[in-house]
Amino acid sequence: xxxxxxxxxxxxxxxxxxxxxxxxxxxxxxxxxxxxxxxxxxxxxxxxxxxxxxxxxxxxxxxxxxxxxxxxxxxxxxxxxxxxxxxxxxxxxxxxxxxxxxxxxxxxxxxxxxxxxxxxxxxxxxxxxxxxxxxxxxxxxxxxxxxxxxxxxxxxxxxxxxxxxxxxxxxxxxxxxxxxxxxxxxxxxxxxx
Amino acid sequence: xxxxxxxxxxxxxxxxxxxxxxxxxxxxxxxxxxxxxxxxxxxxxxxxxxxxxxxxxxxxxxxxxxxxxxxxxxxxxxxxxxxxxxxxxxxxxxxxxxxxxxxxxxxxxxxxxxxxxxxxxxxxxxxxxxxxxxxxxxxxxxxxxxxxxxxxxxxxxxxxxxxxxxxxxxxxxxxxxxxxxxxxxxxxxxxxxxxxxxxxxxxxxxxxxxxxxxxxxxxxxxxxxxxxxxxxxxxxxxxxxxxxxxxxxxxxxxxxxxxxxxxxxxxxxxxxxxxxxxxxxxxxxxxxxxxxxxxxxxxxxxxxxxxxxxxxxxxxxxxxxxxxxxxxxxxxxxxxxxxxxxxxxxxxxxxxxxxxxxxxxxxxxxxxxxxxxxxxxxxxxxxxxxxxxxxxxxxxxxxxxxxxxxxxxxxxxxxxxxxxxxxxxxxxxxxxxxxxxxxxxxxxxxxxxxxxxxxxxxxxxxxxxxxxxxxxxxxxxxxxxxxxxxxxxxxxxxxxxxxxxxxxxxxxxxxxxxxxxxxxxxxxxxxxxxxxxxxxxxxxxxxxxxxxxxxxxxxxxxxxxxxxxxxxxxxxxxxxxxxxxxxxxxxxxxxxxxxxxxxxxxxxxxxxxxxxxxxxxxxxxxxxxxxxxxxxxxxxxxxxxxxxxxxxxxxxxxxxxxxxxxxxxxxxxxxxxxxxxxxxxxxxxxxxxxxxxxxxxxxxxxxxxxxxxxxxxxxxxxxxxxxxxxxxxxxxxxxxxxxxxxxxxxxx
Ligand code: SF4
Numbered sequence: 001x002x003x004x005x006x007x008x009x010x011x012x013x014x015x016x017x018x019x020x021x022x023x024x025x026x027x028x029x030x031x032x033x034x035x036x037x038x039x040x041x042x043x044x045x046x047x048x049x050x051x052x053x054x055x056x057x058x059x060x061x062x063x064x065x066x067x068x069x070x071x072x073x074x075x076x077x078x079x080x081x082x083x084x085x086x087x088x089x090x091x092x093x094x095x096x097x098x099x100x101x102x103x104x105x106x107x108x109x110x111x112x113x114x115x116x117x118x119x120x121x122x123x124x125x126x127x128x129x130x131x132x133x134x135x136x137x138x139x140x141x142x143x144x145x146x147x148x149x150x151x152x153x154x155x156x157x158x159x160x161x162x163x164x165x166x167x168x169x170x171x172x173x174x175x176x177x178x179x180x181x182x183x184x185x186x187x188x189x190x191x192x193x
Numbered sequence: 194x195x196x197x198x199x200x201x202x203x204x205x206x207x208x209x210x211x212x213x214x215x216x217x218x219x220x221x222x223x224x225x226x227x228x229x230x231x232x233x234x235x236x237x238x239x240x241x242x243x244x245x246x247x248x249x250x251x252x253x254x255x256x257x258x259x260x261x262x263x264x265x266x267x268x269x270x271x272x273x274x275x276x277x278x279x280x281x282x283x284x285x286x287x288x289x290x291x292x293x294x295x296x297x298x299x300x301x302x303x304x305x306x307x308x309x310x311x312x313x314x315x316x317x318x319x320x321x322x323x324x325x326x327x328x329x330x331x332x333x334x335x336x337x338x339x340x341x342x343x344x345x346x347x348x349x350x351x352x353x354x355x356x357x358x359x360x361x362x363x364x365x366x367x368x369x370x371x372x373x374x375x376x377x378x379x380x381x382x383x384x385x386x387x388x389x390x391x392x393x394x395x396x397x398x399x400x401x402x403x404x405x406x407x408x409x410x411x412x413x414x415x416x417x418x419x420x421x422x423x424x425x426x427x428x429x430x431x432x433x434x435x436x437x438x439x440x441x442x443x444x445x446x447x448x449x450x451x452x453x454x455x456x457x458x459x460x461x462x463x464x465x466x467x468x469x470x471x472x473x474x475x476x477x478x479x480x481x482x483x484x485x486x487x488x489x490x491x492x493x494x495x496x497x498x499x500x501x502x503x504x505x506x507x508x509x510x511x512x513x514x515x516x517x518x519x520x521x522x523x524x525x526x527x528x529x530x531x532x533x534x535x536x537x538x539x540x541x542x543x544x545x546x547x548x549x550x551x552x553x554x555x556x557x558x559x560x561x562x563x564x565x566x567x568x569x570x571x572x573x574x575x576x577x578x579x580x581x582x583x584x585x586x587x588x589x590x591x592x593x594x595x596x597x598x599x600x601x602x603x604x605x606x607x608x609x610x611x612x613x614x615x616x617x618x619x620x621x622x623x624x625x626x627x628x629x630x631x632x633x634x635x636x637x638x639x640x641x642x643x644x645x646x647x648x649x650x651x652x653x654x655x656x657x658x659x660x661x662x663x664x665x666x667x668x669x670x671x672x673x674x675x676x677x678x679x680x681x682x683x684x685x686x687x688x689x690x691x692x693x694x695x696x697x698x699x700x701x702x703x704x705x706x707x708x709x710x711x712x713x714x715x716x717x718x719x720x721x722x723x724x725x726x727x728x729x730x731x732x733x734x735x736x737x738x739x740x741x742x743x744x745x746x747x748x749x750x751x752x753x754x755x756x757x758x759x760x761x762x763x764x765x766x767x768x769x770x771x772x773x774x775x776x777x778x779x780x781x782x783x784x785x786x787x788x789x790x791x792x793x794x795x796x797x798x799x800x801x802x803x804x805x806x807x808x809x810x811x812x813x814x815x816x817x818x819x820x821x822x823x824x825x826x827x828x829x830x831x832x833x834x835x836x837x838x839x840x841x842x843x844x845x846x847x848x849x850x851x852x853x854x855x856x857x858x859x860x861x862x863x864x865x866x867x868x869x870x871x872x873x874x875x876x877x878x879x880x881x882x883x884x885x886x887x888x889x890x891x892x893x894x895x896x897x898x899x900x901x902x903x904x905x906x907x908x909x910x911x912x913x914x915x916x917x918x919x920x921x922x923x924x925x926x927x928x929x930x931x932x933x934x935x936x937x938x939x940x941x
Contacts, residue, residue, distance in 0.1 A: 008200045011216065015203070018217055019296075019311060027199045034200070064301045067310035075295060075311070076665050078906045082291040092839060094289035096260055096708060111223045118219040119710035130216045137204055 001038065003136050008034060009181070010133035016174050017083065017126035019075070020066035026058040028170075039181050045173040052169050069168040074125075081162035085123035085151065088158035099123050103151050107131060110143050125159060128152050156182055235259070239704040240267060240759020242689065244681035245280035245287070245838075246831040247344055249689055250409045251760045252277060254682065254704035261285045261682055261705055270760045272410040272693070279829045279844065281409075286839040287680055288708060292906055293663050294677035295709040304653055305671045307903060314713070317674055318725040324657040324673070325357060325726065328630045334358025335590040336627060338616045340365065341634035342834075345687050345701075349719040349732070350634045350661075352582065356728040360588035361628065366610035368641045368929045372527045375605055375926045376536030379795045380544075382786025384607075385558045387693060388519050389770075390414035392553035395514035396439075397426045397507065399449045399539065400528070401521045404434040406826040408524075410693075418553075424514075426507055428452060428499075430823060431851065431893045432886030440507075443888045446821050446932050447528055447812040448497040450535045453520070454809055455493030456508045456542050457485040465512035470547030474780055477794020480806045481541055488809065496811065498888075515546035517553030525825075528932035530924040534807035541793050541807070549791070550771040550783060557783040559769050560692040561748075566782045567771075573763035575748040577690060577698065580740060582731050590626060593619040594927055602925045604801040612927025614642050620651040630657040634715065635678065639667035640833035640897060643929055644921035645914055646875060649901075661718060664837055665904035677712040684714035685737045688744050688755065694768035698750075698761045700741075716740070802925060812933060819935040820856065820892040822872065824915040827895040836897050836908035847912035848898040849882035852938065853889040857881065860938060867941035872918040872934050878941055879913040892936065 012031045015024045024031075032053065036046045056062035072078040082088075086097030104122040107113060112131065114120070120127050132152060135144040156178065163175035203217065236257045242249045243264070251267035253275075264284050266275040287293075297317035302308025312320075328336050339354040341347060343364040351362045366374065377384045390396065390403075391414035403415045419425060425439025430446045444452060460466045461482055471478050490501035497504075511518050522539050529535070548554025557563065565574035594612035595603030606612060617638070619628045631652075639648050652658055652671040660669040661676040669675045685702045713721075720732040734740040742752050750761055772778045781789050792798075799805030815821050829844045830836060850870060857863060864883040869876050870892075877899065887893055899914025915931075922930040 004201075004204075007204055011200055011204050014217065015200075023199075030199055064308075064310055067301065068308050071298070071309055071311070072307070072904065076292065076298070076309075076904055078904045078909075079292050084291055087291050092286065092843075093291070094286060094839065095291050096289050101258060107220065108223060112220045113223045114219060115221040120219060121708070126217075127219050130219050133204060134216055134220060 003139050003141075005038065007133045007136035009038065010129050010136055013174070013178050014126045014129035014133055016170070017074075017129060020063055020070050022063055025063045025066055028058075028062070029053050035177050039177060039184070042177045042180055045176045048173045049170065052173075066170060069171055073163065073166055073168050073171055080166045080168075081159050083125040083159070084121055085125075085128070085155040085158075088155065095121055099151070099155075103128060103131075106147060106151065110135065110140060123151075123155070125155070128155065153182065239702060240700065240756070241682070241704055242699050242701045242759075243277055243281040243284065244701070245278075245284055245835065246407075247342060248408050248410075249691065249699060249701070250277055250281060251699050252281065253759070256704055259705060261288055266409065267759050269758075272413070274413055276409065276413070278407045278409055278412075280407075280831055280835060280838075280841060283835070283838055283840040284680075284682060286841075287663065288682045288705070290839055292665075292837065292904070293680075293709060294665055294669070294675060294712070296677060296711045298675040300673045304658075304673075305649070307670060309675065314711070314721065315725075317676060318722050321657070321659055321674055321722060322726045325630055328656055329357055332627060332629050333589060334586075335360060335588055335593075336629040337361065337632070338593075338619075338628045338630070339363065339632045339634070340613050340616060340636050340638065342636045343610070344635070345689060346634055346715040346719075348580075348687070349716045350632070352585075352731040353719055353723060353726070353728070354632065355585040356723070356726075356731050358586045358588050360590065360592045361611070361616070363611040363613040363616065364609065365613060365636050365641060366607075367613045367923075367927050368526055370524045370526075371607070371610055372533035372924070372926060372928050373522050373524065373536045374607055374610070375533045376522070376540055378607065379605055379798050380537060380540045380792055381557075382784050382792075383557070385560075386555050387558055388521065388555055389553055389694070390519065391417045393418050393514075393517050393519045394423050394553060395511050395518035396423055397428070397511060397518075397520045398435060398439075399428050399453070399521060399523055399535070400525060400825075401523050402429070402433045402435045402525075402825060404438065405828045406524065407828055424510065430821070430888045430891040431825065432884075433825065434828070442499050442503065445496070445498045445814060445888070446823055446891055449528070450538055450807065450809055451488065451493045451496035452499065452504065453535065453538045453542055454485045454488035454807070455490050455504050456511070456520070457481065457538070457545060458488045459490060459505055459508040460512055460542070460545055461485065463509070463512075465509065466545035467515060467547035469776075470549075471545065473777065474547075474549070474791050475544055475793050476788060476790040477792060477806060480794045484806050484808060512546060516548040516551045518546055518548060519543065519554060522555075526931045527924050527928040528930070529810075529812055530922060530928075530930050530933070531804075531810055532924060532928060532930070533926045534804060534810075537795075537798070538807040544791050544793065547776075550778070550780065551773060551776075552768075552770055556694060556770055558692045559694055559696060560690055561696040563692075563782065564696065564769070567769075570766075570769060573696060573766045575696070575750070575763065577688060577744045578747045580734055580743050582733070585731075593625060593628065594923075596927070600800055602801050602927075605797055606927045610927075612923050613638070614921055614923050614929055615927070617642060617644075617648050617651040617921060618923070620654050621647065629655060631655055631659075633658070633660045633668055633672075635662055635834075637662075637666045637668045637833040639671075639901065640914060640916060642921065643916045643919040643931065644875075645917045647921050661715065663712075665902055666833075667900055667902040667905070670902035670904060676718055677709070678715055678718065679707050679709075679712035683707050683712070685741070686714065686716060687737075688741055694770070695762050695766045698748075698755070700755050700759055702756055815890050815935045819937055820852075821890060821932065822870070822915065822918060822934045822936045823891055823893050823932050824896045825893065827897075830895070830897050832897050834897075836900055836911075837905040839907070842907040846907065847880075848895040849880045850913060850938065851882050851884050851887045851893040853887050853891075854883050854885065855889045856892075857883045860940075862938070862940060869939050869941050870913065870918060870936050871939070872920075872936045874920070875918050877913050877917050881938075892938065
């Protein structure tokens with residue numbers, strides 16, 4: 001798989017785990033196309049996503065449907081699957097733990113810093129996936145492999161089952177797809193893809 | 194391919210969501226910032242003040258690598274001795290809680306369905322502004338109500354309502370110690386009276402529970418008095434932690450006034466009161482003497498269930514310790530509709546031992562502007578400045594709670610506080626006129642007001658409900674707009690005047706940057722909302738630094754100095770009691786009423802309630818098979834505020850119903866049984882705690898549990914919400930009433 005494709009894959013996952021926004025919401029079909037093209041054995045999840053896309057055509061209704069599930073899943077109150085890695089790595093389930101500082105340090109070592117306007121914590125799932133996309137795009141494959149191993153993979157092992165078990169449309173299907181993608185990578189022994 | 198266009202555009206920086214480094218704009222190229230800088234091991238201490246309850250204790254926040262790692266009490270504030278309570282210690286777990294609200298939200302589903310979308314602040318402000326103007330145009334500005342937990346946010350929050358022409362701004366006080374405030378006001382002409390627990394020799398509590406309803410300085414002061422040998426007597430149907438530190442008198446609930454009147458009766462009968470004080474400083478004593486003349490210890494024994502011998506002994510001990518004795522005026526929700534007369538009677542019995550403005554008694558707090566009238570203290574009179582505002586439009590209607598109406602109880606209800614429970618009634622009954630919009634700031638009417646189901650009904654009738662808080666509280670869950678406030682550890686705010694026996698100023702300043710970047714401090718929220726609504730003139734300050742500097746200007750203290758110190762008291766000033774060295778010193782400056790007397794008989798109260806001196810009203814007692822239902826505070830939670838805070842929830846996730854073993858046996862219940870509590874209209878599930886620490890005719894639960902917002906994930910559905918069972922009765926001075934409900938209990 002070429003580096004551009006790998007980058008696009010990471011970015012596609014980052015896109016959906018960032019807070020819902022009209023751009024991504026309106027392009028959901030295209031992300032699903034990408035996944036079904038390059039990730040094997042995800043037919044069931046793709047079917048469910050296609051059904052969702054049909055039920056909620058691009059526009060405000062779809063965006064609101066995404067919010068309906070994104071908020072309790074990741075954002076406020078119930079937070080069924082907190083999107084911050086620190087929450088799963090000690091420190092009593094709180095944010096901004098050591099892992100947040102560790103990934104921030106990793107970003108810096110690779111020449112990146114989170115923009116002030118991003119407004120997100122460094123160990124947010126979408127942020128880590130987006131970072132992987134940038135590394136892949138730039139051909140920083142060693143760094144990508146190391147980041148996967150040290151940070152992303154342990155985080156995904158904690159969070160993906162939670163998202164899947166939430167049974168929330170779109171997100172649980174995409175978590176399934178991302179998990180299969182991760183498993184495939186491990187089988188191939190090739191973290192970078 | 195289409196998708197290539199979208200993803201590639203984002204990835205390489207040509208798409209709509211593009212930013213400098215590509216991707217969704219999350220990252221920038223590092224540029225000149227050194228990678229090592231991120232890992233710097235910086236440790237600092239920031240002086241600020243706690244907000245895990247409303248007491249605002251001065252704190253020292255330890256910050257390492259930009260993260261709050263520990264909170265201690267401010268080391269230089271002697272009243273606090275460098276310590277804080279368990280709730281204060283739990284502050285960092287609130288700060289770093291993933292369950293906090295992170296963005297403004299607007300409801301997308303039915304009210305109470307829990308469906309929201311996140312929006313920008315601008316969208317939220319526009320939405321609120323449009324809706325408020327719609328309500329104003331259709332029903333008048335008075336149809337907008339505002340309610341908040343009392344605090345420094347009020348100046349900003351209330352400006353929105355007042356600028357819209359609403360008279361209906363409320364604090365939470367009616368659900369808290371407002372009966373005490375009314376009693377102070379109608380007896381001394383002001384509410385700013387405090388108790389000097391540390392120096393007292395004899396302390397009687399009527400349900401006040403310093404070791405669970407914690408105010409660090411006061412709890413420490415009571416502890417100090419006890420370790421110096423003071424005697425503590427506690428009247429409470431429940432064996433509280435405070436009761437365990439003294440002599441527990443398990444009084445029949447709602448009969449406290451009988452005990453207090455009997456004390457007065459004994460003191461008059463046995464000549465134990467301070468006649469000089471009474472004649473020099475008070476008026477109306479003879480009416481009080483007349484009122485208590487048949488309130489004998491024998492009579493009180495029948496009312497209260499406490500033996501006459503004990504009542505007599507305690508009264509004699511109390512009087513013997515004069516003036517260093519305190520019959521505590523309480524700090525809690527009202528027990529009965531006429532609770533304020535209990536508070537007045539308490540104050541009168543205190544005045545009978547002349548314990549005002551002496552060590553170990555009561556004192557007027559001593560803010561700087563108070564000192565300027567005392568020549569030897571005037572040097573310390575460095576008062577804070579005010580930030581000016583244009584005058585607000587005059588409301589075209591009176592308040593919904595009748596506050597201020599002569600010849601009615603409203604005459605003595607403090608306009609600043611009001612009867613907050615009346616908002617629910619006005620929404621539902623449209624009397625005296627409908628409330629259509631309700632703005633709520635850090636207040637949770639669902640838990641704090643009685644008859645929670647009725648509160649939910651009221652929410653459903655509103656055109657607009659806005660909640661500003663750190664969590665998706667029960668009220669937020671039913672709101673149209675939810676505004677995410679940052680926590681106290683991330684915000685600076687106006688300097689507080691916390692004067693006691695000397696003036697004292699305390700700062701709150703941000704210890705760390707915002708954890709969730711789209712949360713905001715309240716002052717910014719209401720300033721920006723005001724500007725959006727075209728009422729920005731009421732918020733004439735640039736930012737909080739500017740606001741604080743304007744406050745400090747007349748004091749000569751610089752903002753930098755205040756930040757560095759955290760707490761300021763006038764150097765060299767000693768505790769100031771007006772009568773410490775001269776028992777006959779004038780109290781004219783202490784008393785703010787026209788008469789310049791301590792009003793044992795109050796003309797205003799007579800006009801308002803026809804009870805110029807407190808009269809005894811006997812409240813019904815539970816019949817066989819029923820129990821009086823009472824509530825109280827626990828040391829590790831703050832009322833409606835902390836049930837979901839990670840560490841505090843871990844310490845105490847739920848509550849139980851306390852019941853005496855005798856009653857349990859009668860009902861065939863045992864410890865930890867699942868039960869149903871019924872109060873007539875409403876029922877609630879719970880669990881039994883079988884304990885000798887409660888009267889057999891009474892049941893008790895801690896307040897603040899039984900949450901209905903599923904988004905308070907840790908607290909949701911756990912425990913008993915006592916207010917679900919209690920009718921929304923509004924007491925004589927607008928107070929909530931919490932101890933007149935009877936319940937039955939059965940196995941679930
Ligand atoms: S009493 Fe406790 S919770 Fe309240 S302000 Fe003080 S330290 Fe904080």
